[in-house]
Amino acid sequence: MAKTQTQASTFERHALTDEQLRQILRNMLLQRQLDNRGFQLNRQGKVPFALGSEGHEALQAGAAMAFTRGKDLLAPYYRDLGLALGIGLTPYEILLSIFARAADHNGGRQFPNHYSSKAAGLLSFSSILAAHLPHAVGAAFALKYRGESGRAVLATCGDGTTSEGEWHESMNFAAIHKLPFVMLVENNEWAISTPLDKQMAQPEIWKRAVGYGLPGRRFNGFDPIDTYAAVKEALDRAHSGGGPSLIEGTCYRFLAHSTDDNDMTYRTRDEVLARRKLDPVPRFEAVLVDNGIMTASSIETLRKDVLRETNEATDAAEAMPYPEPGELYTHVYEGAWQPWQ
Numbered sequence: 001m002a003k004t005q006t007q008a009s010t011f012e013r014h015a016l017t018d019e020q021l022r023q024i025l026r027n028m029l030l031q032r033q034l035d036n037r038g039f040q041l042n043r044q045g046k047v048p049f050a051l052g053s054e055g056h057e058a059l060q061a062g063a064a065m066a067f068t069r070g071k072d073l074l075a076p077y078y079r080d081l082g083l084a085l086g087i088g089l090t091p092y093e094i095l096l097s098i099f100a101r102a103a104d105h106n107g108g109r110q111f112p113n114h115y116s117s118k119a120a121g122l123l124s125f126s127s128i129l130a131a132h133l134p135h136a137v138g139a140a141f142a143l144k145y146r147g148e149s150g151r152a153v154l155a156t157c158g159d160g161t162t163s164e165g166e167w168h169e170s171m172n173f174a175a176i177h178k179l180p181f182v183m184l185v186e187n188n189e190w191a192i193s194t195p196l197d198k199q200m201a202q203p204e205i206w207k208r209a210v211g212y213g214l215p216g217r218r219f220n221g222f223d224p225i226d227t228y229a230a231v232k233e234a235l236d237r238a239h240s241g242g243g244p245s246l247i248e249g250t251c252y253r254f255l256a257h258s259t260d261d262n263d264m265t266y267r268t269r270d271e272v273l274a275r276r277k278l279d280p281v282p283r284f285e286a287v288l289v290d291n292g293i294m295t296a297s298s299i300e301t302l303r304k305d306v307l308r309e310t311n312e313a314t315d316a317a318e319a320m321p322y323p324e325p326g327e328l329y330t331h332v333y334e335g336a337w338q339p340w341q
């Protein structure tokens, strides 16, 4: 495997153990496998919709490693498969959601890729861009109000979502009340067909932190360790009463926006191929091999393991029943009230 500039002498691991570094790669490989599975199942007519996180693997796996399980809360958006996996959801739980089966945490009622898990601290969210952010800062306000120090809310969104009014309102609220809150923006250069330069005149989103009176920084979202360091720093600050931060990871969306989109109608194949050269998966594999943390053959074993786990989870989730039609209004209206009565 080609040598990278991250050989042992310059390798900055930010106190991550070998085991944590291997877990990060496992998460990245699992994301890619489950992404593919969603698109395959859609093309087979088995699920109505799927979204991919390809290009975001490093950013999400690195960020998840900084999240404290059992304490922190995650308010994600629809492209956060790797964050969901990294804070403890299993491929089976993910697939129950994609297949909309009754055993899903949302009872098969949520839109695909809108995972939630009370046990994991993953808030349920809406497809309406930025609508989860007032909820996220509300949760952070509750943590502060109750004096639950050592806990924080990690919220994410895409670059395009930062144009929403609720994004600004949430940032401002978090700043005024010095909430234990981290706003992590996953800047992949596109908001469906809208490029970044048609979304904002200042392309460095983190710089808006100054206007809110917050610390902010940008990091390389193709590098999971750089991501981990940035998210850990911001979460540590939030845990210790230092208030909110705005951090921005740069990455790219390699696939179309979703299974309903054809990205070749608004961007060129050459642009996508150029960004694919920065693919975080082979780059991180090379880092682990160069630094003696994994070998080419242990990576191959891991790939097979991830494929097997994905196949087993797919079969198990697909075999589960859909929700009963009679349950349509359960959890929608209070008590036994039904809208036609």
Ligand SMILES: Cc1ncc(C[n+]2csc(CCOP(=O)(O)OP(=O)(O)O)c2C)c(N)n1
Residues within 6 Å of the ligand: 079, 127, 128, 129, 157, 158, 159, 160, 161, 162, 186, 188, 190, 191, 192, 253, 257
């Ligand atoms: C309020 C609102 N406006 C428009 C949409 C339609 N929409 C869904 S995803 C999306 C693009 C969001 O882009 P970005 O925030 O950059 O996230 P990405 O998908 O690139 O990860 C749009 C416009 C929506 N869901 N909600």
Ligand SMILES: [Mg+2]
Residues within 6 Å of the ligand: 158, 159, 160, 186, 187, 188, 189, 190, 191, 192
């Ligand atoms: Mg985007």
